[in-house]
Amino acid sequence: MRRRIIIVTAVHAPSAPFLPDAYASLRRQELPEGWEWQWVIQEDGKSDQVAPYVPDDARVTFRQGRPGGPGVARTLALSQAAGEYVKVLDADDQLAPGALARDLAALEGDRGIGWATSRALDLLPDGSTVGFEGDPEPGPIEHGAVLDFWAAHDFRAQVHPATLCVRRDLLLALGGWMALPASEDTGLLLALNATSRGWFTPEVGLLYRKWPGQATGQPSHTETAERAARMAVVEARARHLAAFRWRHPADG
Numbered sequence: 001m002r003r004r005i006i007i008v009t010a011v012h013a014p015s016a017p018f019l020p021d022a023y024a025s026l027r028r029q030e031l032p033e034g035w036e037w038q039w040v041i042q043e044d045g046k047s048d049q050v051a052p053y054v055p056d057d058a059r060v061t062f063r064q065g066r067p068g069g070p071g072v073a074r075t076l077a078l079s080q081a082a083g084e085y086v087k088v089l090d091a092d093d094q095l096a097p098g099a100l101a102r103d104l105a106a107l108e109g110d111r112g113i114g115w116a117t118s119r120a121l122d123l124l125p126d127g128s129t130v131g132f133e134g135d136p137e138p139g140p141i142e143h144g145a146v147l148d149f150w151a152a153h154d155f156r157a158q159v160h161p162a163t164l165c166v167r168r169d170l171l172l173a174l175g176g177w178m179a180l181p182a183s184e185d186t187g188l189l190l191a192l193n194a195t196s197r198g199w200f201t202p203e204v205g206l207l208y209r210k211w212p213g214q215a216t217g218q219p220s221h222t223e224t225a226e227r228a229a230r231m232a233v234v235e236a237r238a239r240h241l242a243a244f245r246w247r248h249p250a251d252g
Helices: 013-027 070-080 099-109 145-152 168-173 184-195 224-244
Strands: 003-011 035-044 060-065 085-088 113-123 139-141 165-167 197-209
Touching (some): 003 070, 003 099, 013 035, 060 070, 070 168, 085 168, 099 113, 113 184, 145 184, 165 168, 168 184
């Protein structure tokens, strides 16, 4: 029986036209012998504007649900995620060649690693890409390292949560993504870092699209009071998880 990595994508109507590009990036992935991918696309809401962009492929599952934001959509998608690992791919982003194979190599190579991340590049509207300084050293990321960096750098993590690949059992144990209107993926990243060691791959794993309709580009995303509230609960969750000393794997 083939082993499976699940790709989870939250989508709403404005981002649906980017799904074919995300699909093309998935089709370019080369997995190790004995592995396959399944793509679970979960619409955040119920419309007739997303389905036309969903590929006709037996490896693709499409579901709809009540609107609640991308974190809710991704968490609902976990009900369809029958595989050992869950990889995030936002509807408007693209995987770089080799991304899945590198994630699997990290997670399969060390049972003590709970999650993997990689370098990300911004994909600009003209097709050019922009990188960032400050990536961590390649290899393991120890407990608390992401939280410490994030707290010291105005709530910016040194690894991108949109590049996460996670052990499914660990993701479910943490309850999926946080119930926040934004920063739900950062909340998950910090909770993962509080409970398990991670991994950073220096090769580019994701092209993170910048476009006018992007949720993180809207004024509401940086509104002072709400941002402060989000950051406070994200940090508190991570610090309490660390204080409880719950660890993955349980015998680690």
